[in-house]
Amino acid sequence: MTIRQLLAWAGKALANQAEAELSARLLLQALLDRPASYLIAHDDERLTTDIVNKMQAWVKRAGAGEPIPYIIGRAPFYDADFIVSPAVLIPRPETEGLVELALNWARVNRPVHIFDVGTGSGCIPITLARHAPPANIWAVDISQAALNITWQNCRRLMVDGQVQLVNADLLAPFSAQLTSQGPWLITANLPYITDLEWTELAVGVKSYEPALALKGGPDGFVLIEQLLAQVATMAEHAKFPGALFLEIGYQQGPAGLDLLQGYLPLAEANLSQDYGRQDRYLTAFIPGKK
DSSP states (O other): OBHHHHHHHHHHHTTTSTTHHHHHHHHHHHHHTOOHHHHHHTTTOBOOHHHHHHHHHHHHHHHTTOOHHHHHTEEEETTEEEEOOTTSOOOOHHHHHHHHHHHHHHHHHOOSEEEEESOTTOHHHHHHHHHSOSOEEEEEESOHHHHHHHHHHHHHTTOTTTEEEEESSTTTTSOGGGGGSSOEEEEEOOOOBOHHHHHTSOHHHHTTSOGGGTBOOSSSOHHHHHHHHHHHHHHHTOSSOEEEEEEOOTTOHHHHHHHHHHHOTTSEEEEEEOTTSOEEEEEEEEOOOO
C-alpha cells in the first residue's frame, strides 16, 4: 500500500470526524517521522506491512474518539512540540495567548521568581524558560504523573537546569517572603470547567483528558479562588512588584474580574481576550512597597 492509498483509506475511516484528512496526515507523519511535505512529494512510496498495521490501529483509536495528540504522544505549543499523555491536558492555542502576556511583562520587569501553578505538560514554564529573561522558575502540580511528563519535556527541550518541579497543592510550599526578593510572576491555567459544562463536553475531552485538570467545581472557580487567596497573602509581603496571569473560561470574564479585584484590591486588574476575541485572561499587576 502506498502513502496515497493509506491516507485515502484513513480519511474514509475517519469520515465521521471533523478534519478527517488532517487527522490521517498527522497520524502518518508521526508514524513515519516525516513532515507533511514528504507525504505529498512521496505519495507513491510503498509502505511496510508494519507501518500499515500500526496506522490501522491508530486510526481505530482515533475513530473511537481518542485525541490525536494522545495517540502520537505529542502536541504543538508556541514554537515547540511537547510530549503529552492522558496524565496531562493537551495544550491549547488559547494558552499561547497567556504565555504572550506573561512574556511581555517579564521582558520589561525581569522577574526573579516565576511560578507556574497546575503546570501539566509544562508548556507554560518551559516556554517562559526558553524566551523570558533568566529567572528562578518553579513548575507546580498536585499530580506526580503530570510532573513526570513535565520532566520529560524539560529534558527534551533542554531547560531541565532552569525549571524546578514541585509536587504540591498550588502555592502552599512557597514562602510569602519570596516576593520580597525581587519582581515576581505567577501563571496558572487551572481547571475552570463548571459542573454543568462538564456534562456537555465532547467525548474526546471528557473520556480521555484528565478530569483533575478540567473540573473547576459548580462555578469553575474553586481552585482559582484558592490560588487568589494564596497570592493575596504573598502580595502582603511584596516589596517588589509582581504579576498574576490566569486563564479562564470564555463565559467567566466579569465574574472572574470581580473575584480578582476582591482578593487583590490594590492591584491593577484586567480582563483580556484570546485570539478569537473571547474573554480568556485575568491579569493583576501588584505594586511593591519599595
